[in-house]
Amino acid sequence: MSSGSIAVSDYCRGIWRTRFFWLSLVKMDLRTRYRRSMLGIGWSLLHPVAMTIVLCTIFSKLFGQPWREYGPYVLSGMALWNYFAGVTVDGCQSFLQGESYIRQHPAPLAIYPLRTTLSAGFHFLLALVVVLVFTWCVHGFGNLPALTALLPVLLLLFVFGWAVSCCVSILNVMFQDTQHLVMVAMQILFYITPVFYPAEMLRERNLAWIVDYNPLAGFMEMIRQPVLTGQLPIFPGVGLAVATTVFVSLIATIGLARMQQRLIFHL
């Protein structure tokens, strides 16, 4: 047990020691994405905003919801969903992207999924600012104590995202069709997670279990309650989201421990 904890602290020190390396790669990823211009940032936000406008015109009528309510709801959903899609679909490529570094220099493997997660996370934060500004424009300034509750939520989302991209990137090294399967899974999840429809609609139609047993729905609520309604994110779904994060982190830890010495042979 003690040798295990020494190994863990060594591993964390290794991540810390290489911080300049992965941070500079994250910076590069962001710069490539935003192409060094303000327009670039606007361009990258175009996807969630355009989706929101389209969904707003169609579904606010269909669901009988005023756009003032529905607009921020959908935009926050799309922002978080893009983060999930980033850490899973792009997360698959983490090790393959860093293959030449792995071949040259021994470093903790977790830094490569970390790179993917941090770029996706930065993107999400940017979109979240847009959501906040949008909500304030429509409804006035929100509840500050509730907004501070976003910090632990964001931390949880970060750990969840990092763990997930560790898992899928390990799988992707072992099996080449992982990314394809992950994309299919994410497509399915998109429709059974309340991203663009209100969760209450499922509850009213006796489909509450789809929301109640879906940890992604829990994350959605945890972001939406502080931002949209100014409430503290305290509800049963939080427990499921936390439990899922712990579970995925555990799998990621086991996977990384097994692969640290083996991954190179599979690349």
Next chain:
Amino acid sequence: MAHIQLDNVGLTFHVRRGGRVGLKEFLVRGMFRRSAENWLTVEALRDINLQIRQGERVGVIGKNGAGKTSLLKLLAGVYPPTSGRRGVEGSVSSLFEITLGFEPDASGWENIKYRGYLQGESPRSIRAKAQSIADFCELGDFLNMPVRYYSTGMTVRLAFAIATAVEPQILLVDESLSAGDLAFQKRARRRMKKLMSEASLVVLVSHDLEAVSNVCDRVILLDGGRIRQDGPADEVIATYQQGFATAHGKAA
């Protein structure tokens, strides 16, 4: 103190015959329990017992596929040993596959930073070194250009300049670095000489026997993943040349 110790080290690769498989295929195969046939075992290194002390200059020679590069990568920590124990003390710098691992969309300057950070530099220390790296590779304004547009020769220049900018205790070198134009080759060779004389422990893998005998006082001859001979440079090189000659004689 730089020190290398290998005890009974073995390195075995399990290679998939048909490359990477899909998850679907794996699940289907798994049900019929036939996945074992698809693996090929390659023993790259066997029973390696080796001790290299501070101050030693060791050359590694042998035919292609004898395990030279595997040994070097094992020493660098890229390949973990599949059996036995590997102990390496001291800061390691390795010069192999140096032209890999550039970010194609980033400029030369940025790649200097990324590589430097991976080699353990901090923003402050790399800022001091970046200029000397730039001076050595003489790429000038090309450093502001994405590495994607570099020719092979330019990439080698940059890679060599970065990789040799550190002052390691243990230096691991694979093959002679032959690309680049003549003037650069000369300077590269000078710098290699300087590096090798300053590092406290050098392991050099090369096919150039003359270079090996110039630099190294001790030579290891690898054959089929095992150490065939380990001793003074001229003795081992003589064995190798004899073996090589008779093998050729038989073939002819």
